[in-house]
Amino acid sequence: MREATSIPLLQKLESLVMAHYIHDIVSKFRNTNILLIGDIILDHYAFGSVDRISPESPIQILDVSRDEYRLGGASNVANNMVALGATVTISGVIGNDENGNMLRKALREQNINDALFVDNDRPTTVKTRMIAQGQHLLRVDREKKDFLSAQLNAKMEQYVVDNIDKYDVVVISDYAKGVLSAQLCQKIIDIARKNDKPTLIGPKGDDWSLYKNATLISANRKETQIIVGFPLNSMEDVKKAGQHLLEKLGIKVAVITLGPQGIFVATQEQQIHIKADAQEVFDVTGAGDTVLSLLSLCTAVQCSWKRAISLANIAAGIVVGKVGASTVTPEDLYAKAIYSENTHLRKLKTLPEVIVELELFRNQGRTIVFTNGCFDILHPGHIRYLEYCRNRGDMLIIGLNSDASISRLKGPERPVIKEKDRGEMLAALSSVDYVVIFEEDTPTKLIESLQPDVLVKGADWKGKEVAGAKFIESYGGSVEFYPYQEGYSTTNIISSINKK
Template identity: 85%
Template sequence: MAHYIHDIVAKFSSTNILLIGDIILDHYAFGVVDRISPESPIQILDVSRDEYRLGGASNVANNIAALDAQVTITGVIGNDENGKMLRDALKEQGIEDALFIDNSRPTTVKTRMIAQGQHLLRVDREKKEFLSQELNNKIQHYISENIDRYDAIVISDYAKGVLSKKLCQKVIQIAQENGKPTLVGPKGNDWSLYKNSTLISANRKETEEIVGFNLNTTEDIKKAGNLLLETLEIEVAVITLGPKGIFVATKDSQIHIKADAKEVFDVTGAGDTVLSLLSLCTAIKCSWKHAISLANTAAGIVVGKVGASTVTPEDLYAKVIYNENTHLKKLKKLADVIVELELFRNQGRTIVFTNGCFDLLHPGHIRYLEYCRNRGDILIVGLNSDASISRLKGAERPVVKENDRAEMLAALTAVDYVVIFEDDTPVNIIKSIQPDVLVKGADWQGKEVAGAKFIESYGGSVEFYPYQEGYSTTNIITSITNK
């Protein structure tokens, strides 16, 4: 797959997907359990951190956006703070919001309580009644009026009341009339809702409940795939089989690809990742063999992460081209780093943070980063974005663009993670990461260091690297321009 992955993934940025489904806000409460309640024989979770992520249909949208595609999500949220938080999260990820307010229900929230990397309990806040006719009409009208903008329609059903049979069939009809493929992530025991869609992607258990028999053998799986094609009148049936990979059936072929995961930490959202990859591959009309292979690779990546995570082009390149032995896997979004750091903290590791522009990487930078890494066990580098550098240093900077600067930093052995941030100071990223140690150059001694007071408030420390003369990006640029 290595020889064609760039060609496929590069086309994702030109696609535009419309997603309809149940919008969920995922809440993760991370903490430590070290005692039993005196009130009842239950564990006490001492919560140290709360994280909020896009879940349900919004996680599918987030996966699509993470792969550089355009995506719009429509559905309903409540008229509450969680709804506002969810909308803000969509905007932050570059997902277009076509949501409607339902004053009769809360925004759906799933709270997962996690200690020492293990899930203890999940608490759901939701209302599952179907939408009013008024809201159904609003969604249908939006889709009818905007269908020409999109290359494919994704229906992501989590059985929270948005997708009635009438609405699903109307969406599929609109898509068919306009020559747009529809891809479905199903739920429940009545899949007639999705009849005449293009593709349905479901896991083994969901499929077994629909076809009425267990998928124990290859023949069972093939029989189930063909049954779905015939009874639902769809073009493609995809069955995810966990450790046994992914199976796809079309009227012309059957493909079974083995699982691509070395370590499974959390299966949350794996189906969403598969559906997002398939929607993009369908939109660009690549072969089913390539589409399933890429979706299988993405699923193998996401189950090695905590919670409903996303897969980026860099993740795919790292897995497919370099078999994970690459610096590209160090390039992370802040949300992914935050969750992974919980595992390191539970192992007692010291988290070190530093930040900077790192424009025109030179030996001074390398020595500085090696110093930072020796202050602890995990080094996270916050990298100023191109826009923030231009604001700080002038329109002619940076010389090297942010993605290239990030990749060069990631190639250094001393660096464990690189996270690009847009603000002029790293205060917000520091508050999110909560490092044990913040390192700055000695030229910052005696000055107000951004984030220092916050770090010291919980017992962290600020250290200064002894300043070394002779290395300066500005001097290098001046030397070049004066020649």
């Protein structure tokens, strides 16, 4: 018996040690100041519906009902670093236009400092994605990829010269939109080296000579194969590629992300391969940006490469379990260390987190089902009800009444089980994809934010006013009722316990 109980105790101890080491590193990120230079993109999403063909030519007509604008390109790296507590200044180029103003506003809202320059001869880079009924119809790019004028190059270079002392690390995030010429890259790297500031690179393209003498380059397997000229089919190939990059580019550190195989790092002194954690992958978008962000911050706090790669690997494992280009927070990292085996806890989300993740599911045409309730003292009736809900579509979101909400609805003695514990029990069910706690008496605001395809309620709600039903039906969604089943009731369970 003693031997059996020691295993979970040892695992718990290891988790606590990992959490302490993560906290020790991440807490230092708040004191870092990072300069990020690169191509900034405004991502525009036009959502609507298609039910007509144009009389002018045989093409679909998109009736746009909603527009969204998000930061893209190099700013995703900035988002990741800010989310981890760093102070970040981003430098790049925008056009003298309304899109540039929108981009600047978005940077302010994300607490990213703006050191942008205006180019009157080019537009702000915008990618417009047109989406109807969850399907991408078309992407339209507005951009000019020509390299900057000598005057703008000089201004960006001078900014680095004048401000280099402020920053701990310089990060170059290249998306091949014309900002980062070989001349400008080499100038930035040279200025940083002369001032003992590390330079980390997120590369692009098939010529990496413009990044020569940087501190670190971080790239994925596919990008690296193009540069070294041979496939990376084995770890021996990966090691050979790492050494090739060190020698040809004069860099100190080569990092190669290997997807499910983890991350490999090569320096002149050592080679390290950190295997990826087993992780359900929803979306790999932005994983490379996450790795570059963590490596940059770990470099700023002078963390060892082994620890930096370990932390970057943990962060990448978290972000691929989210949907879309996502960020990782200190809380995500701590939770990963403490609850490494409890993957169901990742289903507990805030409303903003769920909204972001639902976007990709909608784009894939998945049917989103929503239900809500108190779920105080979970019983078999609840479980059967939730299985029914899940079978109405492709994924199920539960709106869970908060403790305060239940007390207002059912009296001060309720709930019996606190919201955190109720949420965890629901998240452990295979039928449940996400749990969101809401504070209001009804889930109307939550439904309006999530815009599910199907709302499910118990049959006892038939003929009554169901919160959010009219809203869902207004855009073609449906409201369904679960057949009433006798024999299970939280109120009856509480009454039975009290009698005993």
